[in-house]
Amino acid sequence: MTDPISPDAALNAALSLVAGTRATGRIEDARASVIVDVSGLDEADHAPLEDAVRRAATLVAGVETVRVALTSQRQRRVTIAVGSGKGGVGKSTVSANLAIALHQAGRRVGLVDADIYGPSQPRLMGVADLKPTAHNKVLNPVQTPFGVPLLSMGMLVTADQAIAWRGPMAAGALTQMMDANWGAADTLVMDLPPGTGDVQLTMIQKYRPTGAVIVSTPQDLALIDARRAIDLFVKAGVPIIGLIENMAGYVCPSCGEVSDPFGTGGAEAAAKELGLPFLGRIPLDMRVRVASDAGQPPVTGNGPEAVAFKQIAGHVAGWIEGHA
Numbered sequence: 001m002t003d004p005i006s007p008d009a010a011l012n013a014a015l016s017l018v019a020g021t022r023a024t025g026r027i028e029d030a031r032a033s034v035i036v037d038v039s040g041l042d043e044a045d046h047a048p049l050e051d052a053v054r055r056a057a058t059l060v061a062g063v064e065t066v067r068v069a070l071t072s073q074r075q076r077r078v079t080i081a082v083g084s085g086k087g088g089v090g091k092s093t094v095s096a097n098l099a100i101a102l103h104q105a106g107r108r109v110g111l112v113d114a115d116i117y118g119p120s121q122p123r124l125m126g127v128a129d130l131k132p133t134a135h136n137k138v139l140n141p142v143q144t145p146f147g148v149p150l151l152s153m154g155m156l157v158t159a160d161q162a163i164a165w166r167g168p169m170a171a172g173a174l175t176q177m178m179d180a181n182w183g184a185a186d187t188l189v190m191d192l193p194p195g196t197g198d199v200q201l202t203m204i205q206k207y208r209p210t211g212a213v214i215v216s217t218p219q220d221l222a223l224i225d226a227r228r229a230i231d232l233f234v235k236a237g238v239p240i241i242g243l244i245e246n247m248a249g250y251v252c253p254s255c256g257e258v259s260d261p262f263g264t265g266g267a268e269a270a271a272k273e274l275g276l277p278f279l280g281r282i283p284l285d286m287r288v289r290v291a292s293d294a295g296q297p298p299v300t301g302n303g304p305e306a307v308a309f310k311q312i313a314g315h316v317a318g319w320i321e322g323h324a
């Protein structure tokens, strides 16, 4: 026998049919109190949504009166941009695992894949076949198995279209994702395109992040690409939370021994020289690639790489608490 559905669950089920994850409510003494998050909606869409929510709540068994409050959460939302001076340094891998680790640490996190040149988050987050829906022209992010909803450039346009984009077009698509229905999310992690061109600058200026983390590899720092990425954020007035060194030290898949083909400590020294915090290093470990390719972000496991991602996320969470 299945349990009867509670009045609150019946109310929330009815609300989700008309407002997705925007509306939540509870019933007390035959009165339904409903909160509707109108973040990102045009002013003109508020009243129709409120009416739809009110009608849906009125039809729920046991409800005699309905009170609806509209709120906008956007002001309280923190945006963390993840950037890199060039491609292939693991920026997307870091973004996915950082978003999940922040969620595991208690934040309500959404992930925005703004990498127009190679949007890899749908695969990394195990939702490669899913597409977002829309309500009143506002996108509903795709739910992932890891508690972090996702929107990706790859869900909006084909790769060929995106590659021909100029800055303002990419920024327009980014706005559509940033103004989506993120519901109660208090933090958005934004995976930016690699490099430091006009597209990146326009995106950052149009949707200025609260803070940025820079991902580099040990050899990348020698080539000063990471410094260019830092400059890009500084130019746009975005505070740098710190530097992450990825693919630091090679972990031998057979014996587990760690060696340093590109030297060690380079990123930490560079961070010091630039006066920036060093957030931590992630080893070059085959398990990171295998788990990522399988849509199972390594931070959800219990290997040393999971610990590394969690420590980095701890530093980022500390920064958010101090600055946002």
Ligand SMILES: Nc1ncnc2c1ncn2[C@@H]1O[C@H](COP(=O)(O)OP(=O)(O)OP(=O)(O)O)[C@@H](O)[C@H]1O
Pocket (backbone or CB within 6 Å): 084, 086, 087, 088, 089, 090, 091, 092, 093, 094, 115, 118, 120, 193, 194, 246, 247, 248, 282, 283, 284, 285, 286, 287, 288, 289, 290, 292, 293
């Ligand atoms: N620490 C690591 N150990 C082993 N493999 C890694 C590590 N970090 C990333 N990789 C692998 O390196 C490849 C590139 O990573 P990723 O796609 O995250 O880089 P990116 O900087 O986002 O690249 P792009 O700019 O092309 O989007 C992927 O196959 C990924 O699984």
